[in-house]
Amino acid sequence: ARLAILLSGRGSNMLALLEATKTGVLKDLAEVVVVFSNKPDAPGLAFAAERGCPVAALPSQGRKREAFDAEAAALLQRYQPDLVVLAGYMRILSPAFIQPFAGRILNIHPADTQQHQGLHAYEWAFENHLPETKITVHLVDEGLDTGPILAQQTVDLRGADTLEEVERRGLAVEHYLYAETLAELIKGNQTVMSSAGEASRVPK
Ligand code: GRF
Numbered sequence: 001a002r003l004a005i006l007l008s009g010r011g012s013n014m015l016a017l018l019e020a021t022k023t024g025v026l027k028d029l030a031e032v033v034v035v036f037s038n039k040p041d042a043p044g045l046a047f048a049a050e051r052g053c054p055v056a057a058l059p060s061q062g063r064k065r066e067a068f069d070a071e072a073a074a075l076l077q078r079y080q081p082d083l084v085v086l087a088g089y090m091r092i093l094s095p096a097f098i099q100p101f102a103g104r105i106l107n108i109h110p111a112d113t114q115q116h117q118g119l120h121a122y123e124w125a126f127e128n129h130l131p132e133t134k135i136t137v138h139l140v141d142e143g144l145d146t147g148p149i150l151a152q153q154t155v156d157l158r159g160a161d162t163l164e165e166v167e168r169r170g171l172a173v174e175h176y177l178y179a180e181t182l183a184e185l186i187k188g189n190q191t192v193m194s195s196a197g198e199a200s201r202v203p204k
Contacts, residue, residue, distance in 0.1 A: 001186045002033045004081035006089040011035075011044020013087035013108060016175035017182070018051060025183040034079040038072070038091060054079070060091065069097035076101075085182070092144055105140040106185075108178050110170050112152065113138055117145035126166045131158050133166075135173045137181040150190060151181040 003021070005014045014035055020026040035048035038060035049055045056075060060068050076084065077100060086107040098105065111121035112134040125133040133155050139147040155173050160166045184190045 001030045001082040001182075002080060003030050003083050003085050003182070004076050004079055005032055005035045005048075005085045005087050007035065007037050007044040007087045008039045008042055008090040009044060009088045011042065011047050011088065012171060013174055013178055014044050015047060015051075017085065017087065017179055018048070018053060020179035020183075025179050026186075029183055029186045030083075033081055034076065036072070036076060038068075038089070044088070065092075065094050066096045069094045073097045073100045083182070083185075085178075086140060087178070093140060093142065095142060098140065098142060103139065106150070106182070107138055107140050107145070107147070108174055109136045109138065109145045110174060112136055113145045113149065117143075122167045122170055123163060125157060125170075126160075126163045132156050133170065135170060135177050137178055150185065151177060153177045 003017070005017060007014050017026065018032055021030050021032055032053055034054045034056055035045060036055070037045045037057045039045075040057040040059055045055050045057060058068070058072055058075060073096060081101075082104065084101045084105040086105065093105070109117070109121065110133070111125065113136045116124050121133075134152045135155060136149055137151045138145070138149045141147040153173050155170050157166055157169065160169060181190070
Protein backbone atom coordinates (compact mmCIF):
# COMPACT_ATOMS: atom_id res chain seq x y z
CA ALA A 1 0.00 0.00 0.00
CA ARG A 2 1.10 3.55 -0.66
CA LEU A 3 1.25 5.63 2.52
CA ALA A 4 1.15 9.41 2.81
CA ILE A 5 2.27 10.45 6.30
CA LEU A 6 1.15 13.84 7.60
CA LEU A 7 2.86 15.59 10.50
CA SER A 8 3.27 18.99 12.12
CA GLY A 9 6.08 18.37 14.57
CA ARG A 10 8.84 16.08 15.72
CA GLY A 11 7.91 13.00 13.70
CA SER A 12 8.82 10.11 15.97
CA ASN A 13 5.81 8.12 14.75
CA MET A 14 6.71 8.89 11.14
CA LEU A 15 10.25 7.60 11.76
CA ALA A 16 8.92 4.42 13.36
CA LEU A 17 6.62 3.82 10.40
CA LEU A 18 9.35 4.53 7.87
CA GLU A 19 11.61 2.06 9.66
CA ALA A 20 8.82 -0.53 9.70
CA THR A 21 8.45 -0.24 5.91
CA LYS A 22 12.17 -0.90 5.50
CA THR A 23 12.95 -3.59 8.06
CA GLY A 24 9.85 -4.20 10.17
CA VAL A 25 6.25 -5.37 10.00
CA LEU A 26 5.44 -3.18 6.99
CA LYS A 27 8.27 -4.52 4.83
CA ASP A 28 6.85 -5.68 1.45
CA LEU A 29 3.45 -4.36 2.54
CA ALA A 30 3.79 -0.60 2.42
CA GLU A 31 5.93 2.23 1.15
CA VAL A 32 5.94 5.85 2.24
CA VAL A 33 5.22 7.80 -0.94
CA VAL A 34 5.27 11.23 0.71
CA VAL A 35 5.70 12.89 4.08
CA PHE A 36 3.60 16.04 4.12
CA SER A 37 3.47 18.90 6.61
CA ASN A 38 1.43 22.04 7.12
CA LYS A 39 4.53 23.41 8.88
CA PRO A 40 7.46 23.82 6.48
CA ASP A 41 9.90 23.94 9.43
CA ALA A 42 8.59 20.83 11.21
CA PRO A 43 11.58 18.77 12.41
CA GLY A 44 9.88 15.59 11.18
CA LEU A 45 9.90 16.86 7.61
CA ALA A 46 13.67 17.36 7.74
CA PHE A 47 14.16 13.88 9.27
CA ALA A 48 12.14 12.36 6.42
CA ALA A 49 14.12 14.25 3.76
CA GLU A 50 17.42 13.16 5.37
CA ARG A 51 16.27 9.57 4.94
CA GLY A 52 15.57 10.07 1.26
CA CYS A 53 11.81 10.19 1.60
CA PRO A 54 9.78 12.41 -0.75
CA VAL A 55 8.53 15.41 1.24
CA ALA A 56 6.04 18.19 0.60
CA ALA A 57 4.91 21.18 2.63
CA LEU A 58 2.11 23.67 2.34
CA PRO A 59 1.99 26.36 5.04
CA SER A 60 -1.44 26.49 6.70
CA GLN A 61 -0.79 29.64 8.68
CA GLY A 62 -3.26 32.38 7.84
CA ARG A 63 -5.24 30.16 5.47
CA LYS A 64 -8.96 29.42 5.62
CA ARG A 65 -9.51 25.81 6.61
CA GLU A 66 -11.57 24.66 3.60
CA ALA A 67 -9.30 26.32 1.04
CA PHE A 68 -6.16 24.95 2.66
CA ASP A 69 -7.62 21.46 3.01
CA ALA A 70 -8.74 21.38 -0.64
CA GLU A 71 -5.25 22.38 -1.77
CA ALA A 72 -3.56 19.88 0.57
CA ALA A 73 -5.84 17.07 -0.65
CA ALA A 74 -5.10 17.92 -4.30
CA LEU A 75 -1.36 17.94 -3.60
CA LEU A 76 -1.54 14.57 -1.83
CA GLN A 77 -3.65 13.00 -4.57
CA ARG A 78 -0.75 13.49 -6.95
CA TYR A 79 1.10 10.83 -4.90
CA GLN A 80 -1.86 8.42 -5.19
CA PRO A 81 -1.83 7.27 -1.58
CA ASP A 82 -3.93 4.27 -0.55
CA LEU A 83 -3.85 5.43 3.06
CA VAL A 84 -3.36 8.84 4.65
CA VAL A 85 -1.61 8.38 7.98
CA LEU A 86 -1.79 11.24 10.47
CA ALA A 87 1.19 11.27 12.82
CA GLY A 88 1.06 14.35 15.01
CA TYR A 89 -0.77 16.34 12.32
CA MET A 90 -2.20 19.16 14.39
CA ARG A 91 -5.27 20.03 12.39
CA ILE A 92 -8.93 19.08 12.44
CA LEU A 93 -9.81 17.98 8.92
CA SER A 94 -12.71 19.51 7.01
CA PRO A 95 -14.88 17.64 4.45
CA ALA A 96 -12.74 19.14 1.66
CA PHE A 97 -9.88 16.96 2.89
CA ILE A 98 -11.81 13.95 4.15
CA GLN A 99 -14.02 13.33 1.13
CA PRO A 100 -11.30 12.36 -1.38
CA PHE A 101 -9.82 9.91 1.16
CA ALA A 102 -12.98 8.84 2.99
CA GLY A 103 -12.41 5.72 5.09
CA ARG A 104 -8.69 5.74 4.30
CA ILE A 105 -7.41 8.28 6.85
CA LEU A 106 -5.92 7.00 10.10
CA ASN A 107 -4.81 8.78 13.26
CA ILE A 108 -3.04 7.80 16.46
CA HIS A 109 -4.18 9.34 19.73
CA PRO A 110 -2.23 8.88 22.95
CA ALA A 111 -5.31 8.15 25.07
CA ASP A 112 -8.57 6.24 24.90
CA THR A 113 -10.54 8.41 22.44
CA GLN A 114 -13.71 7.51 24.32
CA GLN A 115 -12.27 9.21 27.43
CA HIS A 116 -10.06 11.98 26.12
CA GLN A 117 -9.87 13.97 22.88
CA GLY A 118 -7.62 16.74 21.68
CA LEU A 119 -4.31 18.00 22.98
CA HIS A 120 -2.28 17.12 26.08
CA ALA A 121 -3.37 13.51 26.52
CA TYR A 122 -0.21 12.45 28.36
CA GLU A 123 -0.49 15.47 30.70
CA TRP A 124 -4.09 14.44 31.37
CA ALA A 125 -3.07 10.87 32.27
CA PHE A 126 -0.19 12.11 34.42
CA GLU A 127 -2.08 14.82 36.28
CA ASN A 128 -4.96 12.47 37.05
CA HIS A 129 -2.52 9.80 38.31
CA LEU A 130 -4.08 7.22 36.01
CA PRO A 131 -2.68 3.72 36.68
CA GLU A 132 -2.88 3.04 32.96
CA THR A 133 -3.80 4.76 29.74
CA LYS A 134 -4.60 3.55 26.25
CA ILE A 135 -3.11 4.32 22.88
CA THR A 136 -5.76 4.42 20.15
CA VAL A 137 -5.46 4.02 16.38
CA HIS A 138 -8.67 5.12 14.70
CA LEU A 139 -10.20 6.15 11.40
CA VAL A 140 -10.62 9.87 11.00
CA ASP A 141 -13.93 11.59 10.55
CA GLU A 142 -14.84 15.25 10.85
CA GLY A 143 -14.76 15.30 14.65
CA LEU A 144 -11.79 15.66 16.96
CA ASP A 145 -10.54 12.13 17.76
CA THR A 146 -14.00 10.62 17.18
CA GLY A 147 -13.71 8.10 14.32
CA PRO A 148 -14.12 4.30 14.53
CA ILE A 149 -11.42 2.63 16.62
CA LEU A 150 -9.15 0.15 14.82
CA ALA A 151 -6.83 -0.81 17.67
CA GLN A 152 -6.06 0.04 21.28
CA GLN A 153 -3.20 -0.93 23.53
CA THR A 154 -2.96 -0.37 27.27
CA VAL A 155 0.11 1.36 28.73
CA ASP A 156 0.94 0.55 32.36
CA LEU A 157 1.64 3.85 34.12
CA ARG A 158 2.19 2.52 37.64
CA GLY A 159 5.38 3.98 39.04
CA ALA A 160 5.69 6.53 36.23
CA ASP A 161 6.34 9.57 38.40
CA THR A 162 7.27 12.16 35.80
CA LEU A 163 5.50 13.33 32.67
CA GLU A 164 8.62 12.35 30.71
CA GLU A 165 8.30 8.76 31.92
CA VAL A 166 4.59 8.67 31.02
CA GLU A 167 5.45 9.90 27.52
CA ARG A 168 8.38 7.52 27.16
CA ARG A 169 6.21 4.51 27.94
CA GLY A 170 3.35 5.77 25.77
CA LEU A 171 5.48 6.56 22.73
CA ALA A 172 7.12 3.13 22.85
CA VAL A 173 3.63 1.64 22.48
CA GLU A 174 2.60 4.17 19.81
CA HIS A 175 5.60 3.31 17.70
CA TYR A 176 4.80 -0.37 17.36
CA LEU A 177 0.99 -0.20 17.55
CA TYR A 178 0.68 2.13 14.56
CA ALA A 179 2.84 -0.07 12.33
CA GLU A 180 1.15 -3.29 13.53
CA THR A 181 -2.32 -1.88 12.92
CA LEU A 182 -1.41 -0.69 9.44
CA ALA A 183 0.07 -4.09 8.64
CA GLU A 184 -3.14 -5.88 9.72
CA LEU A 185 -5.25 -3.43 7.76
CA ILE A 186 -3.20 -3.87 4.59
CA LYS A 187 -3.18 -7.67 4.96
CA GLY A 188 -6.96 -7.46 5.05
CA ASN A 189 -7.32 -8.74 8.60
CA GLN A 190 -9.09 -5.56 9.51
CA THR A 191 -11.83 -4.05 7.41
CA VAL A 192 -11.97 -0.38 6.58
CA MET A 193 -15.45 1.04 6.37
CA SER A 194 -15.92 3.83 3.87
CA SER A 195 -18.05 6.79 4.92
CA ALA A 196 -20.86 5.29 2.86
CA GLY A 197 -20.64 2.25 5.10
CA GLU A 198 -19.28 -0.18 2.52
CA ALA A 199 -16.33 -2.32 3.43
CA SER A 200 -13.32 -1.86 1.20
CA ARG A 201 -9.99 -3.58 0.92
CA VAL A 202 -6.76 -1.65 0.98
CA PRO A 203 -4.41 -2.65 -1.86
CA LYS A 204 -0.97 -4.02 -1.00
C1 GRF B 1 1.97 11.57 19.40
O1 GRF B 1 1.86 11.46 20.80
C2 GRF B 1 0.67 11.21 18.72
O2 GRF B 1 -0.05 10.21 19.37
C3 GRF B 1 -0.10 12.51 18.79
O3 GRF B 1 0.88 13.50 18.54
C4 GRF B 1 2.16 13.02 18.97
C5 GRF B 1 3.09 13.14 17.78
O4 GRF B 1 4.42 12.81 18.11
N1 GRF B 1 -1.21 12.53 17.85
P1 GRF B 1 5.50 12.56 16.97
O5 GRF B 1 5.54 13.86 16.13
O6 GRF B 1 5.06 11.39 16.16
O7 GRF B 1 6.79 12.33 17.68
